[in-house]
Amino acid sequence: MEVFIQMDYSVLSSVLKPPRHDPMTYPLTNHDYDRYSGLVRAIVHDIAEVDVLDYPRLDVILRRHSLPEGGCFSKRMVLQVYRKLCADGMMELDPTIVEKLQTKKTRTISGVAPVTVLTKPHPCPGKCIFCPTDVRLPKSYVDDEPGVQRALRRDFDPFQQVHDRIHAFNRNGHATDKIELLILGGTWSSYPRSYQEWFIQRCMDAMNGFEQEEESESLAQAHAINETATHRNVGLVIETRPDHISPKEIRWLRGLGVTKIQMGIQSLDDRILDMNNRGHSVAQAQTAMNMMRAAGFKVVLHWMPNLYGATPESDYEDFQRLFDDPNFRPDELKIYPCSLLENAELYEYWEKGKWQPYGDAELFDLVARCKKHVEPYCRINRVFRDIPAQHIVTGCTKGNLREHVRWLMEERGESCRCIRCKETRGATINADELALRVIEYDGGQSDEQFLAFRLPDERIAGYLRLSMPRDDQSFDLGVDALKDAALVREVHVYGRALALGVKGESTAQHLGLGTQLLQEAEKRSRDAGYRRLAIIASVGTRGYYGDRGYHLDGTYMVRDL
Numbered sequence: 001m002e003v004f005i006q007m008d009y010s011v012l013s014s015v016l017k018p019p020r021h022d023p024m025t026y027p028l029t030n031h032d033y034d035r036y037s038g039l040v041r042a043i044v045h046d047i048a049e050v051d052v053l054d055y056p057r058l059d060v061i062l063r064r065h066s067l068p069e070g071g072c073f074s075k076r077m078v079l080q081v082y083r084k085l086c087a088d089g090m091m092e093l094d095p096t097i098v099e100k101l102q103t104k105k106t107r108t109i110s111g112v113a114p115v116t117v118l119t120k121p122h123p124c125p126g127k128c129i130f131c132p133t134d135v136r137l138p139k140s141y142v143d144d145e146p147g148v149q150r151a152l153r154r155d156f157d158p159f160q161q162v163h164d165r166i167h168a169f170n171r172n173g174h175a176t177d178k179i180e181l182l183i184l185g186g187t188w189s190s191y192p193r194s195y196q197e198w199f200i201q202r203c204m205d206a207m208n209g210f211e212q213e214e215e216s217e218s219l220a221q222a223h224a225i226n227e228t229a230t231h232r233n234v235g236l237v238i239e240t241r242p243d244h245i246s247p248k249e250i251r252w253l254r255g256l257g258v259t260k261i262q263m264g265i266q267s268l269d270d271r272i273l274d275m276n277n278r279g280h281s282v283a284q285a286q287t288a289m290n291m292m293r294a295a296g297f298k299v300v301l302h303w304m305p306n307l308y309g310a311t312p313e314s315d316y317e318d319f320q321r322l323f324d325d326p327n328f329r330p331d332e333l334k335i336y337p338c339s340l341l342e343n344a345e346l347y348e349y350w351e352k353g354k355w356q357p358y359g360d361a362e363l364f365d366l367v368a369r370c371k372k373h374v375e376p377y378c379r380i381n382r383v384f385r386d387i388p389a390q391h392i393v394t395g396c397t398k399g400n401l402r403e404h405v406r407w408l409m410e411e412r413g414e415s416c417r418c419i420r421c422k423e424t425r426g427a428t429i430n431a432d433e434l435a436l437r438v439i440e441y442d443g444g445q446s447d448e449q450f451l452a453f454r455l456p457d458e459r460i461a462g463y464l465r466l467s468m469p470r471d472d473q474s475f476d477l478g479v480d481a482l483k484d485a486a487l488v489r490e491v492h493v494y495g496r497a498l499a500l501g502v503k504g505e506s507t508a509q510h511l512g513l514g515t516q517l518l519q520e521a522e523k524r525s526r527d528a529g530y531r532r533l534a535i536i537a538s539v540g541t542r543g544y545y546g547d548r549g550y551h552l553d554g555t556y557m558v559r560d561l
Helices: 002-006 030-048 055-064 075-087 095-101 146-153 158-171 193-207 219-226 247-256 270-275 282-294 312-324 346-351 360-371 401-411 513-527 539-546
Strands: 113-118 178-184 232-240 260-266 298-303 332-335 379-382 435-442 446-454 460-469 485-493 532-535 551-553 556-560
Touching: 030 055, 030 075, 030 095, 075 095, 075 158, 113 146, 113 158, 146 158, 158 193, 178 193, 193 219, 193 232, 193 247, 219 539, 232 539, 247 282, 260 282, 282 298, 282 446, 282 460, 298 312, 312 360, 360 401, 446 513, 460 513, 485 513, 513 532, 539 551, 539 556
Parallel strands: 113 178, 178 232, 232 260, 260 298, 298 332, 332 379, 485 532
Antiparallel strands: 435 446, 446 460, 460 485, 532 556, 551 556
Protein backbone atom coordinates (compact mmCIF):
# COMPACT_ATOMS: atom_id res chain seq x y z
CA MET A 1 0.00 0.00 0.00
CA GLU A 2 2.89 2.38 0.63
CA VAL A 3 3.50 2.60 -3.10
CA PHE A 4 0.39 4.77 -3.46
CA ILE A 5 1.79 7.34 -1.07
CA GLN A 6 4.86 7.74 -3.25
CA MET A 7 2.96 7.94 -6.54
CA ASP A 8 2.28 11.20 -8.33
CA TYR A 9 -1.46 11.86 -8.35
CA SER A 10 -1.54 12.16 -12.12
CA VAL A 11 -0.45 8.52 -12.19
CA LEU A 12 -2.74 7.53 -9.35
CA SER A 13 -5.77 9.01 -11.11
CA SER A 14 -5.24 6.63 -14.00
CA VAL A 15 -5.56 3.61 -11.70
CA LEU A 16 -9.01 2.05 -11.66
CA LYS A 17 -10.49 2.92 -8.26
CA PRO A 18 -13.31 1.18 -6.43
CA PRO A 19 -16.59 3.10 -6.65
CA ARG A 20 -17.32 5.41 -3.75
CA HIS A 21 -20.66 5.70 -2.05
CA ASP A 22 -22.11 9.19 -2.51
CA PRO A 23 -24.78 10.22 0.01
CA MET A 24 -26.07 12.77 -2.49
CA THR A 25 -27.15 9.86 -4.69
CA TYR A 26 -27.87 7.32 -1.96
CA PRO A 27 -29.06 9.05 1.25
CA LEU A 28 -27.75 7.47 4.44
CA THR A 29 -30.17 5.77 6.80
CA ASN A 30 -29.85 5.26 10.56
CA HIS A 31 -28.83 1.68 9.79
CA ASP A 32 -26.02 3.03 7.58
CA TYR A 33 -24.79 5.26 10.40
CA ASP A 34 -24.66 2.28 12.75
CA ARG A 35 -22.80 0.13 10.22
CA TYR A 36 -20.31 2.81 9.21
CA SER A 37 -19.59 4.50 12.55
CA GLY A 38 -16.70 2.20 13.46
CA LEU A 39 -15.09 2.58 10.04
CA VAL A 40 -15.44 6.35 10.10
CA ARG A 41 -13.88 6.48 13.57
CA ALA A 42 -10.89 4.60 12.17
CA ILE A 43 -10.71 6.86 9.11
CA VAL A 44 -10.81 10.00 11.26
CA HIS A 45 -8.08 8.58 13.51
CA ASP A 46 -5.82 7.93 10.52
CA ILE A 47 -6.52 11.36 9.03
CA ALA A 48 -5.61 13.02 12.33
CA GLU A 49 -2.18 11.36 12.14
CA VAL A 50 -1.42 12.96 8.76
CA ASP A 51 -0.10 16.53 8.66
CA VAL A 52 -0.89 17.10 4.98
CA LEU A 53 -3.78 15.11 3.55
CA ASP A 54 -3.11 14.95 -0.18
CA TYR A 55 -5.08 12.76 -2.58
CA PRO A 56 -2.71 9.76 -2.51
CA ARG A 57 -2.65 9.62 1.30
CA LEU A 58 -6.42 9.99 1.51
CA ASP A 59 -6.86 7.23 -1.07
CA VAL A 60 -4.70 4.87 1.00
CA ILE A 61 -6.75 5.60 4.14
CA LEU A 62 -10.10 5.14 2.41
CA ARG A 63 -8.99 1.88 0.80
CA ARG A 64 -7.71 0.64 4.16
CA HIS A 65 -11.19 1.11 5.66
CA SER A 66 -13.40 0.20 2.72
CA LEU A 67 -17.17 -0.22 2.79
CA PRO A 68 -18.55 -3.62 3.89
CA GLU A 69 -20.42 -3.95 0.60
CA GLY A 70 -17.31 -3.06 -1.40
CA GLY A 71 -15.99 0.23 -2.69
CA CYS A 72 -14.70 3.23 -0.76
CA PHE A 73 -16.13 6.08 1.24
CA SER A 74 -16.21 9.53 -0.35
CA LYS A 75 -14.96 12.52 1.65
CA ARG A 76 -18.50 13.84 1.73
CA MET A 77 -19.77 10.60 3.23
CA VAL A 78 -17.06 10.51 5.89
CA LEU A 79 -17.97 14.08 6.82
CA GLN A 80 -21.65 13.24 7.04
CA VAL A 81 -21.12 10.30 9.40
CA TYR A 82 -18.46 12.16 11.41
CA ARG A 83 -20.75 15.15 11.98
CA LYS A 84 -23.54 12.86 13.20
CA LEU A 85 -21.18 11.04 15.57
CA CYS A 86 -20.14 14.41 17.00
CA ALA A 87 -23.74 15.63 17.24
CA ASP A 88 -24.65 12.44 19.12
CA GLY A 89 -21.78 12.98 21.56
CA MET A 90 -19.87 9.93 20.32
CA MET A 91 -16.87 11.97 19.13
CA GLU A 92 -15.53 15.46 19.71
CA LEU A 93 -15.65 17.76 16.69
CA ASP A 94 -12.15 18.65 15.51
CA PRO A 95 -12.12 21.60 13.05
CA THR A 96 -8.83 20.39 11.55
CA ILE A 97 -10.48 17.10 10.56
CA VAL A 98 -13.35 18.96 8.90
CA GLU A 99 -10.86 21.19 7.07
CA LYS A 100 -8.87 18.20 5.79
CA LEU A 101 -12.04 16.57 4.46
CA GLN A 102 -13.33 19.79 2.93
CA THR A 103 -14.02 19.81 -0.81
CA LYS A 104 -13.94 22.85 -3.13
CA LYS A 105 -11.81 24.69 -0.59
CA THR A 106 -11.61 27.97 -2.52
CA ARG A 107 -15.35 28.56 -2.14
CA THR A 108 -14.91 29.96 1.39
CA ILE A 109 -11.21 30.80 1.33
CA SER A 110 -11.95 34.54 1.56
CA GLY A 111 -13.49 34.01 4.99
CA VAL A 112 -17.24 33.81 4.31
CA ALA A 113 -19.62 31.42 2.55
CA PRO A 114 -21.06 33.15 -0.56
CA VAL A 115 -24.68 32.18 -1.25
CA THR A 116 -25.96 33.32 -4.64
CA VAL A 117 -29.69 33.46 -5.42
CA LEU A 118 -31.61 34.60 -8.48
CA THR A 119 -34.80 36.65 -8.64
CA LYS A 120 -37.72 35.67 -10.86
CA PRO A 121 -38.00 37.03 -14.44
CA HIS A 122 -39.12 40.66 -14.54
CA PRO A 123 -39.15 43.32 -17.28
CA CYS A 124 -35.83 45.14 -17.36
CA PRO A 125 -35.84 48.95 -17.67
CA GLY A 126 -32.77 48.72 -19.92
CA LYS A 127 -32.81 48.05 -23.67
CA CYS A 128 -29.11 47.22 -24.06
CA ILE A 129 -28.31 45.71 -27.44
CA PHE A 130 -25.75 43.27 -25.98
CA CYS A 131 -28.03 41.60 -23.40
CA PRO A 132 -29.49 38.17 -24.23
CA THR A 133 -33.24 37.81 -23.79
CA ASP A 134 -34.99 34.68 -22.55
CA VAL A 135 -38.54 35.12 -21.24
CA ARG A 136 -37.96 32.31 -18.73
CA LEU A 137 -35.12 34.19 -17.04
CA PRO A 138 -34.12 37.59 -15.72
CA LYS A 139 -32.57 39.76 -18.44
CA SER A 140 -28.95 38.97 -19.46
CA TYR A 141 -28.86 35.39 -18.11
CA VAL A 142 -28.71 32.07 -19.97
CA ASP A 143 -30.35 28.87 -18.84
CA ASP A 144 -27.30 26.69 -18.20
CA GLU A 145 -25.28 29.01 -15.99
CA PRO A 146 -24.83 27.13 -12.68
CA GLY A 147 -26.68 29.70 -10.56
CA VAL A 148 -29.52 29.89 -13.06
CA GLN A 149 -29.93 26.12 -13.10
CA ARG A 150 -30.19 26.05 -9.31
CA ALA A 151 -32.82 28.80 -9.42
CA LEU A 152 -34.81 27.08 -12.17
CA ARG A 153 -34.89 23.82 -10.21
CA ARG A 154 -36.50 25.70 -7.33
CA ASP A 155 -38.74 27.92 -9.48
CA PHE A 156 -36.79 30.98 -8.20
CA ASP A 157 -37.97 30.34 -4.64
CA PRO A 158 -35.60 32.36 -2.38
CA PHE A 159 -36.00 30.11 0.66
CA GLN A 160 -35.17 26.93 -1.23
CA GLN A 161 -32.23 28.48 -3.06
CA VAL A 162 -30.59 29.60 0.19
CA HIS A 163 -31.48 26.36 1.98
CA ASP A 164 -29.93 24.27 -0.80
CA ARG A 165 -26.69 26.26 -0.92
CA ILE A 166 -26.19 26.15 2.85
CA HIS A 167 -26.65 22.39 2.85
CA ALA A 168 -24.29 22.01 -0.11
CA PHE A 169 -21.58 23.94 1.76
CA ASN A 170 -22.14 21.86 4.88
CA ARG A 171 -21.93 18.58 2.97
CA ASN A 172 -18.60 19.69 1.54
CA GLY A 173 -17.19 20.55 4.96
CA HIS A 174 -17.46 24.34 4.86
CA ALA A 175 -18.45 26.52 7.80
CA THR A 176 -21.68 28.42 7.10
CA ASP A 177 -21.85 30.60 10.20
CA LYS A 178 -21.02 33.70 8.13
CA ILE A 179 -22.92 34.08 4.88
CA GLU A 180 -22.67 36.72 2.20
CA LEU A 181 -25.98 36.76 0.32
CA LEU A 182 -25.65 37.78 -3.34
CA ILE A 183 -28.96 38.53 -5.06
CA LEU A 184 -28.63 38.45 -8.83
CA GLY A 185 -31.19 38.88 -11.57
CA GLY A 186 -30.61 42.26 -13.15
CA THR A 187 -31.94 45.58 -11.91
CA TRP A 188 -33.09 44.86 -8.36
CA SER A 189 -34.52 48.37 -7.96
CA SER A 190 -37.02 47.78 -10.78
CA TYR A 191 -38.80 44.95 -8.92
CA PRO A 192 -41.88 45.84 -6.84
CA ARG A 193 -40.83 46.76 -3.32
CA SER A 194 -43.23 44.22 -1.84
CA TYR A 195 -41.40 41.49 -3.78
CA GLN A 196 -37.99 42.80 -2.70
CA GLU A 197 -38.98 42.76 0.96
CA TRP A 198 -40.55 39.30 0.76
CA PHE A 199 -37.59 37.89 -1.16
CA ILE A 200 -35.03 38.98 1.43
CA GLN A 201 -37.31 37.96 4.30
CA ARG A 202 -37.51 34.42 2.93
CA CYS A 203 -33.74 34.31 2.40
CA MET A 204 -33.35 35.30 6.05
CA ASP A 205 -35.87 32.65 7.11
CA ALA A 206 -33.69 30.00 5.47
CA MET A 207 -30.58 31.34 7.24
CA ASN A 208 -32.53 31.45 10.50
CA GLY A 209 -33.28 27.73 10.37
CA PHE A 210 -36.99 27.96 9.55
CA GLU A 211 -38.75 25.10 7.78
CA GLN A 212 -40.15 25.64 4.28
CA GLU A 213 -43.73 26.01 5.54
CA GLU A 214 -42.72 28.47 8.29
CA GLU A 215 -42.47 32.20 7.69
CA SER A 216 -41.39 35.05 9.93
CA GLU A 217 -43.91 37.79 10.65
CA SER A 218 -41.89 40.52 8.94
CA LEU A 219 -38.49 41.38 7.54
CA ALA A 220 -37.74 43.27 10.76
CA GLN A 221 -38.39 40.11 12.77
CA ALA A 222 -36.25 38.04 10.39
CA HIS A 223 -33.42 40.57 10.80
CA ALA A 224 -33.70 40.45 14.59
CA ILE A 225 -33.58 36.64 14.64
CA ASN A 226 -30.57 36.59 12.35
CA GLU A 227 -28.47 38.64 14.78
CA THR A 228 -27.96 35.45 16.81
CA ALA A 229 -28.80 32.79 14.21
CA THR A 230 -26.65 29.80 13.32
CA HIS A 231 -26.15 31.17 9.80
CA ARG A 232 -25.60 34.91 10.16
CA ASN A 233 -25.79 37.30 7.25
CA VAL A 234 -22.51 39.25 7.12
CA GLY A 235 -23.09 40.87 3.73
CA LEU A 236 -26.03 41.49 1.39
CA VAL A 237 -25.40 42.32 -2.27
CA ILE A 238 -27.81 43.51 -4.98
CA GLU A 239 -27.45 44.69 -8.60
CA THR A 240 -28.85 47.93 -9.99
CA ARG A 241 -28.36 50.73 -12.52
CA PRO A 242 -27.02 54.29 -12.07
CA ASP A 243 -30.35 55.87 -13.02
CA HIS A 244 -32.13 54.06 -10.17
CA ILE A 245 -29.99 55.47 -7.34
CA SER A 246 -31.42 58.34 -5.28
CA PRO A 247 -31.45 59.32 -1.58
CA LYS A 248 -34.85 57.64 -1.24
CA GLU A 249 -33.55 54.43 -2.85
CA ILE A 250 -30.46 54.53 -0.64
CA ARG A 251 -32.63 54.62 2.50
CA TRP A 252 -34.81 51.78 1.18
CA LEU A 253 -31.83 49.56 0.44
CA ARG A 254 -30.42 50.13 3.90
CA GLY A 255 -33.77 49.17 5.41
CA LEU A 256 -33.56 45.88 3.51
CA GLY A 257 -30.11 45.26 4.97
CA VAL A 258 -28.09 45.81 1.78
CA THR A 259 -24.38 46.48 2.35
CA LYS A 260 -22.88 46.15 -1.14
CA ILE A 261 -24.16 47.32 -4.52
CA GLN A 262 -23.13 46.01 -7.91
CA MET A 263 -23.72 48.67 -10.54
CA GLY A 264 -23.34 48.25 -14.27
CA ILE A 265 -21.77 51.33 -15.80
CA GLN A 266 -20.31 49.37 -18.78
CA SER A 267 -18.56 52.45 -20.24
CA LEU A 268 -17.48 55.94 -19.22
CA ASP A 269 -18.17 57.35 -22.68
CA ASP A 270 -21.64 58.81 -23.33
CA ARG A 271 -21.29 58.11 -27.06
CA ILE A 272 -20.72 54.40 -26.43
CA LEU A 273 -23.55 54.28 -23.88
CA ASP A 274 -25.96 55.82 -26.40
CA MET A 275 -24.87 53.50 -29.22
CA ASN A 276 -25.56 50.49 -27.00
CA ASN A 277 -28.91 51.80 -25.67
CA ARG A 278 -27.79 51.77 -22.03
CA GLY A 279 -30.33 54.43 -21.05
CA HIS A 280 -28.16 56.35 -18.58
CA SER A 281 -25.31 58.85 -18.71
CA VAL A 282 -21.81 59.02 -17.27
CA ALA A 283 -22.94 61.93 -15.07
CA GLN A 284 -25.67 59.75 -13.56
CA ALA A 285 -23.09 57.07 -12.81
CA GLN A 286 -20.84 59.63 -11.07
CA THR A 287 -23.71 60.91 -8.92
CA ALA A 288 -24.82 57.39 -8.03
CA MET A 289 -21.27 56.41 -7.09
CA ASN A 290 -20.90 59.38 -4.74
CA MET A 291 -24.27 58.73 -3.09
CA MET A 292 -23.54 55.06 -2.51
CA ARG A 293 -20.13 55.82 -1.05
CA ALA A 294 -21.61 58.53 1.20
CA ALA A 295 -24.07 55.95 2.56
CA GLY A 296 -21.24 53.54 3.33
CA PHE A 297 -21.95 50.94 0.64
CA LYS A 298 -19.19 48.86 -0.88
CA VAL A 299 -19.45 49.42 -4.62
CA VAL A 300 -18.73 46.89 -7.37
CA LEU A 301 -18.67 48.39 -10.86
CA HIS A 302 -19.20 46.38 -14.04
CA TRP A 303 -17.16 47.52 -17.05
CA MET A 304 -17.44 46.09 -20.58
CA PRO A 305 -14.77 46.32 -23.27
CA ASN A 306 -15.59 45.60 -26.92
CA LEU A 307 -19.00 47.26 -26.88
CA TYR A 308 -20.50 48.43 -30.16
CA GLY A 309 -18.55 51.51 -31.29
CA ALA A 310 -15.49 50.86 -29.10
CA THR A 311 -11.93 49.97 -30.09
CA PRO A 312 -9.13 48.45 -28.01
CA GLU A 313 -7.49 51.87 -27.70
CA SER A 314 -10.70 53.68 -26.75
CA ASP A 315 -11.39 50.94 -24.19
CA TYR A 316 -7.90 51.35 -22.75
CA GLU A 317 -8.43 55.09 -22.30
CA ASP A 318 -11.91 54.46 -20.90
CA PHE A 319 -10.59 52.03 -18.29
CA GLN A 320 -7.98 54.47 -17.02
CA ARG A 321 -10.72 56.95 -16.22
CA LEU A 322 -12.14 54.47 -13.69
CA PHE A 323 -9.23 55.34 -11.42
CA ASP A 324 -8.24 58.78 -12.70
CA ASP A 325 -11.71 60.23 -12.02
CA PRO A 326 -12.25 60.61 -8.22
CA ASN A 327 -15.99 60.19 -8.76
CA PHE A 328 -15.47 56.52 -9.65
CA ARG A 329 -12.54 54.62 -8.08
CA PRO A 330 -14.53 51.46 -7.28
CA ASP A 331 -13.94 49.15 -4.33
CA GLU A 332 -14.37 46.12 -6.57
CA LEU A 333 -14.56 45.63 -10.31
CA LYS A 334 -15.91 43.08 -12.76
CA ILE A 335 -14.55 43.18 -16.29
CA TYR A 336 -17.04 41.65 -18.72
CA PRO A 337 -15.77 41.59 -22.33
CA CYS A 338 -18.80 41.83 -24.60
CA SER A 339 -19.85 38.32 -25.69
CA LEU A 340 -22.11 37.79 -28.69
CA LEU A 341 -25.20 35.67 -28.03
CA GLU A 342 -27.72 34.79 -30.70
CA ASN A 343 -30.71 36.09 -28.72
CA ALA A 344 -29.22 39.58 -28.30
CA GLU A 345 -29.92 42.53 -30.60
CA LEU A 346 -26.17 42.86 -31.16
CA TYR A 347 -26.36 39.66 -33.24
CA GLU A 348 -28.04 41.64 -36.05
CA TYR A 349 -25.23 44.21 -35.96
CA TRP A 350 -22.68 41.41 -36.30
CA GLU A 351 -24.56 39.84 -39.21
CA LYS A 352 -24.49 43.19 -41.02
CA GLY A 353 -20.77 43.61 -40.33
CA LYS A 354 -21.25 46.57 -37.98
CA TRP A 355 -19.59 44.90 -34.97
CA GLN A 356 -16.77 42.41 -34.60
CA PRO A 357 -15.35 40.77 -31.46
CA TYR A 358 -11.75 41.34 -30.46
CA GLY A 359 -9.42 38.43 -31.17
CA ASP A 360 -8.09 36.46 -28.21
CA ALA A 361 -4.59 37.96 -28.40
CA GLU A 362 -6.06 41.45 -28.76
CA LEU A 363 -8.30 40.94 -25.72
CA PHE A 364 -5.50 39.44 -23.60
CA ASP A 365 -3.31 42.45 -24.39
CA LEU A 366 -6.06 44.95 -23.58
CA VAL A 367 -6.96 43.42 -20.21
CA ALA A 368 -3.27 43.05 -19.29
CA ARG A 369 -2.65 46.73 -20.02
CA CYS A 370 -5.76 47.71 -18.07
CA LYS A 371 -4.79 45.66 -15.01
CA LYS A 372 -1.60 47.70 -14.64
CA HIS A 373 -3.76 50.72 -13.78
CA VAL A 374 -5.82 49.06 -11.03
CA GLU A 375 -5.16 50.69 -7.66
CA PRO A 376 -4.29 48.54 -4.59
CA TYR A 377 -7.59 49.42 -2.86
CA CYS A 378 -9.64 47.72 -5.60
CA ARG A 379 -10.41 44.02 -6.06
CA ILE A 380 -10.97 42.61 -9.55
CA ASN A 381 -13.57 39.91 -8.97
CA ARG A 382 -13.88 38.74 -12.57
CA VAL A 383 -12.35 39.37 -15.97
CA PHE A 384 -14.84 37.28 -17.96
CA ARG A 385 -18.57 36.61 -17.67
CA ASP A 386 -19.38 33.00 -16.74
CA ILE A 387 -21.34 32.25 -19.92
CA PRO A 388 -21.08 28.65 -21.20
CA ALA A 389 -18.99 28.63 -24.39
CA GLN A 390 -21.69 27.01 -26.52
CA HIS A 391 -23.80 30.18 -26.23
CA ILE A 392 -21.08 32.48 -27.57
CA VAL A 393 -21.52 32.81 -31.34
CA THR A 394 -18.10 34.30 -32.01
CA GLY A 395 -15.25 35.83 -30.06
CA CYS A 396 -13.37 34.81 -26.94
CA THR A 397 -14.62 31.73 -25.11
CA LYS A 398 -11.69 31.46 -22.69
CA GLY A 399 -13.27 30.96 -19.29
CA ASN A 400 -9.74 31.13 -17.83
CA LEU A 401 -9.07 34.55 -19.35
CA ARG A 402 -7.60 35.71 -16.03
CA GLU A 403 -4.87 33.07 -16.26
CA HIS A 404 -4.01 34.00 -19.85
CA VAL A 405 -3.72 37.64 -18.80
CA ARG A 406 -1.56 36.74 -15.80
CA TRP A 407 0.77 34.66 -17.99
CA LEU A 408 1.07 37.56 -20.44
CA MET A 409 1.85 40.03 -17.66
CA GLU A 410 4.48 37.69 -16.22
CA GLU A 411 6.12 37.45 -19.66
CA ARG A 412 6.27 41.25 -19.69
CA GLY A 413 7.65 41.44 -16.16
CA GLU A 414 4.44 43.05 -14.90
CA SER A 415 2.02 42.23 -12.10
CA CYS A 416 -1.42 43.25 -10.89
CA ARG A 417 -1.74 45.17 -7.61
CA CYS A 418 -5.43 44.48 -7.00
CA ILE A 419 -6.64 42.99 -3.72
CA ARG A 420 -7.50 39.61 -5.22
CA CYS A 421 -3.93 39.15 -6.42
CA LYS A 422 -2.59 40.03 -2.95
CA GLU A 423 -4.91 38.05 -0.64
CA THR A 424 -3.30 35.69 1.85
CA ARG A 425 -6.37 33.46 1.61
CA GLY A 426 -5.66 30.26 3.59
CA ALA A 427 -1.93 30.85 3.97
CA THR A 428 -0.12 30.51 7.29
CA ILE A 429 0.21 33.91 8.96
CA ASN A 430 2.90 35.05 11.38
CA ALA A 431 1.30 38.02 13.15
CA ASP A 432 4.73 39.48 13.95
CA GLU A 433 5.37 39.97 10.22
CA LEU A 434 2.24 42.07 9.65
CA ALA A 435 2.49 45.82 9.19
CA LEU A 436 -0.35 48.33 8.86
CA ARG A 437 -0.21 50.24 5.56
CA VAL A 438 -2.61 53.06 4.68
CA ILE A 439 -3.57 54.36 1.23
CA GLU A 440 -5.36 57.72 1.15
CA TYR A 441 -7.23 58.83 -1.95
CA ASP A 442 -9.82 61.32 -3.19
CA GLY A 443 -13.31 59.80 -3.37
CA GLY A 444 -15.02 62.63 -5.23
CA GLN A 445 -17.09 63.98 -2.34
CA SER A 446 -15.23 62.16 0.43
CA ASP A 447 -11.71 61.43 1.60
CA GLU A 448 -11.09 57.69 1.48
CA GLN A 449 -8.57 55.62 3.43
CA PHE A 450 -7.72 51.98 2.80
CA LEU A 451 -6.14 50.45 5.91
CA ALA A 452 -4.52 47.05 5.37
CA PHE A 453 -2.39 44.63 7.36
CA ARG A 454 0.25 43.41 4.92
CA LEU A 455 3.06 40.88 4.97
CA PRO A 456 6.54 41.88 3.74
CA ASP A 457 5.65 40.58 0.26
CA GLU A 458 2.61 42.95 0.22
CA ARG A 459 0.01 40.19 0.63
CA ILE A 460 -3.05 41.36 2.56
CA ALA A 461 -4.26 39.61 5.72
CA GLY A 462 -7.09 42.04 6.45
CA TYR A 463 -8.31 45.51 5.56
CA LEU A 464 -10.78 48.27 6.42
CA ARG A 465 -12.34 50.96 4.23
CA LEU A 466 -12.72 54.30 6.02
CA SER A 467 -14.71 57.11 4.40
CA MET A 468 -14.69 60.72 5.58
CA PRO A 469 -17.54 62.68 3.95
CA ARG A 470 -16.90 66.31 3.07
CA ASP A 471 -19.10 69.19 4.17
CA ASP A 472 -19.77 70.32 0.59
CA GLN A 473 -21.58 67.20 -0.61
CA SER A 474 -24.04 68.03 -3.39
CA PHE A 475 -26.85 65.89 -1.92
CA ASP A 476 -28.54 65.10 1.38
CA LEU A 477 -29.21 61.42 2.02
CA GLY A 478 -31.57 62.21 4.89
CA VAL A 479 -29.92 59.68 7.23
CA ASP A 480 -29.62 61.08 10.76
CA ALA A 481 -27.18 58.38 11.90
CA LEU A 482 -24.57 59.69 9.45
CA LYS A 483 -24.53 63.32 10.61
CA ASP A 484 -21.05 64.38 11.78
CA ALA A 485 -19.89 60.80 11.23
CA ALA A 486 -17.04 59.13 9.44
CA LEU A 487 -17.96 55.74 7.99
CA VAL A 488 -16.48 52.28 8.01
CA ARG A 489 -17.62 50.82 4.72
CA GLU A 490 -16.00 47.41 5.06
CA VAL A 491 -13.94 45.29 7.43
CA HIS A 492 -12.55 42.08 5.96
CA VAL A 493 -10.09 39.60 7.42
CA TYR A 494 -8.90 36.72 5.25
CA GLY A 495 -8.63 33.03 5.91
CA ARG A 496 -10.76 29.99 5.27
CA ALA A 497 -14.23 30.44 6.78
CA LEU A 498 -14.16 29.40 10.44
CA ALA A 499 -17.11 28.71 12.68
CA LEU A 500 -18.02 31.55 15.02
CA GLY A 501 -15.90 31.36 18.15
CA VAL A 502 -13.31 29.04 16.60
CA LYS A 503 -9.81 30.49 16.71
CA GLY A 504 -7.61 30.24 13.66
CA GLU A 505 -4.08 29.68 14.89
CA SER A 506 -2.30 30.09 11.57
CA THR A 507 -4.69 32.06 9.36
CA ALA A 508 -5.69 35.70 9.63
CA GLN A 509 -9.27 35.14 10.79
CA HIS A 510 -9.93 35.50 14.51
CA LEU A 511 -6.45 36.86 15.30
CA GLY A 512 -7.89 40.18 16.43
CA LEU A 513 -6.99 42.02 13.22
CA GLY A 514 -10.55 43.29 12.78
CA THR A 515 -10.54 44.88 16.22
CA GLN A 516 -7.16 46.49 15.61
CA LEU A 517 -8.32 47.93 12.29
CA LEU A 518 -11.44 49.30 13.96
CA GLN A 519 -9.43 50.96 16.71
CA GLU A 520 -7.18 52.60 14.12
CA ALA A 521 -10.23 53.86 12.21
CA GLU A 522 -11.64 55.36 15.41
CA LYS A 523 -8.37 57.17 16.11
CA ARG A 524 -8.11 58.53 12.58
CA SER A 525 -11.73 59.69 12.56
CA ARG A 526 -11.32 61.40 15.93
CA ASP A 527 -8.12 63.13 14.79
CA ALA A 528 -9.94 64.35 11.65
CA GLY A 529 -12.59 66.06 13.80
CA TYR A 530 -15.54 63.68 13.39
CA ARG A 531 -17.81 63.28 16.41
CA ARG A 532 -18.85 59.71 15.73
CA LEU A 533 -18.03 56.65 13.65
CA ALA A 534 -20.79 54.80 11.77
CA ILE A 535 -20.52 51.28 10.37
CA ILE A 536 -22.68 49.88 7.57
CA ALA A 537 -23.09 46.62 9.44
CA SER A 538 -25.00 43.59 8.19
CA VAL A 539 -27.61 42.31 10.63
CA GLY A 540 -25.47 39.27 11.42
CA THR A 541 -22.51 41.43 12.47
CA ARG A 542 -24.37 43.73 14.86
CA GLY A 543 -23.39 41.59 17.83
CA TYR A 544 -19.72 41.78 16.86
CA TYR A 545 -19.78 45.58 16.80
CA GLY A 546 -22.01 45.74 19.86
CA ASP A 547 -19.31 43.91 21.82
CA ARG A 548 -16.90 46.66 20.76
CA GLY A 549 -18.91 49.59 22.07
CA TYR A 550 -21.22 50.34 19.14
CA HIS A 551 -25.00 50.65 19.23
CA LEU A 552 -27.71 50.55 16.58
CA ASP A 553 -28.87 53.92 15.24
CA GLY A 554 -31.38 53.41 12.45
CA THR A 555 -29.66 50.86 10.20
CA TYR A 556 -26.06 51.70 11.20
CA MET A 557 -23.92 50.69 14.16
CA VAL A 558 -22.46 53.88 15.64
CA ARG A 559 -20.15 55.01 18.39
CA ASP A 560 -19.47 58.48 19.74
CA LEU A 561 -15.82 59.45 19.57
